[in-house]
Amino acid sequence: ESHSCISNSVSSISVETESLQQQIDELSTFSDTPAPSVTRILYSEKDVLARRYIKNLMGLSGLSVREDAVGNIFGRWEGYEPELTAVATGSHIDAIPYSGKYDGVVGVLGAIESLNVLRRSGFKPKRSLEVILFTSEEPTRFGIGCLGSRLLAGSEALAKALKNTVDGQNTSFFDAARSASYAKDHEDLSSVFLKKGSYSAFVELHIEQGPILEEEGISIGIVTAIAAPASIKVDFEGNGGHAGAVLMPKRNDAGLAAAELALAVEKHVKDSGSIDTVGTVGILELHPGAINSIPSKSHLEIDTRDIDEKRRNIVIEKIHQSAITIAKNREVRLSEFKIINQDPPALSEESIIKAMEVASQELNLTHKLMISRAYHDSLFMARISPMGMIFIPCYKGYSHKPEEYASIEDIANGVKVLALTLTKLSLV
Ligand code: HGY
Ligand code: MN
Ligand code: MN
Ligand code: MN
Secondary structure: OHHHHHHHHHHHOOOOHHHHHHHHHHHOOOOOOOOOOEEEOOOOHHHHHHHHHHHHHHHHOOOEEEEOOOOOEEEEEOOOOOOOOEEEEEEEOOEEEEEOOOOOHHHHHHHHHHHHHHHHOOOOOOOOEEEEEEOOOOOOOOOOOOHHHHHHOOOHHHHHHHHHOEOOOOOEHHHHHHHOOOOOOOOOHHHHOOOOOOEEEEEEEEEOOOOHHHHHOOOEEEEEEEOEEEEEEEEEEOOOOEOOOOOHHHOOOHHHHHHHHHHHHHHHHHOOOOOOOEEEEEEEEEEOOOOOEOOOEEEEEEEEEEOOHHHHHHHHHHHHHHHHHHHHHHOOEEEEEEEEEEOOOEEOOHHHHHHHHHHHHHOOOOEEEEEEOOOOOHHHHOOOOOEEEEEEOOHHHOOOOOOOOOOHHHHHHHHHHHHHHHHHHHOO
């Protein structure tokens, strides 16, 4: 009867698109910047409101809700063989400054709706199904991406580092967590770690954050691999001084050192020999930041990624060499060159790729295999569980900006593929 319930479920599954769109719109109002932008930073008051909103939706869907010490939230639909490892799906709801309302959100609200779709179709899960809201996928507040999923994947290094991590306002990670009513009784985060094999499968629904699906008119992206991300923090220091009085030969301008390094990043990335290597200097701060004062300090943060880990690491090496050479030539001090993260890529599990392909075929949806150039919580869940990702098209591939958009039809397609994929993985 399990096969029959899958086959007739294709015809009987339907997504409640109005309420899903309404939820996306409502969630986007929990923001520190005006619409259409969304800014929702980890443990901020808006983040706490958004978390409450999601927990309420999980409750309304009959899921049992639990939260861990850093605020990863789990909504569980118990299966009829609860002793088997569960199948999980989920994503994030934190949003970088002035971004959009679909990144991450589609994979949380869509996951809850996919369980509603299954419940409404009369499906009974054998393996329990869990929706996970990962704490802080974005690096905005504490400089490290996928903070929640890295800890779930058992990162001792991160658990240790968080003990003396502060944000830009000098608030410690634990003070921020406690202000959102997490990490109350202890600073030992090993309680967050999940053992390898805790889930039989993890699948994340996400907007593509790239233009391919929309350009090629394809409804579903089936992710085969997630690119390898890395981030570096660099500080230069010089003597600074009066913009009028100090003549050029006497200067050691920390701002120009940063500018030269930013251009060196672009050069090394373009010279990598592959279009798949990318590099970005998204943060470049000058101190004291006065028009008539020669920058005495500069701080830049570099994001570089590639689907080939070795090629990416060669770029990091070259960036480091450039920083040292620039400092020497300009007689400034390279006071910090810190690699924050240098992660390997992740491969999706063959059996989950297969399940997503079959689900797309059953739904008559065009689909294609592709890589994810953005990182996701799936990159870390892949360390403790077989992983898969479903992409849906987004407008011109825009993301991390207010123009980010995905149509409710495309979102509904993603929710249906997720729902059918979950049935297959749950009945294994
Ligand atoms: O930056 C990323 O790739 C992710 O969207 N945070
Ligand atoms: Mn059967
Ligand atoms: Mn993002
Ligand atoms: Mn995301």
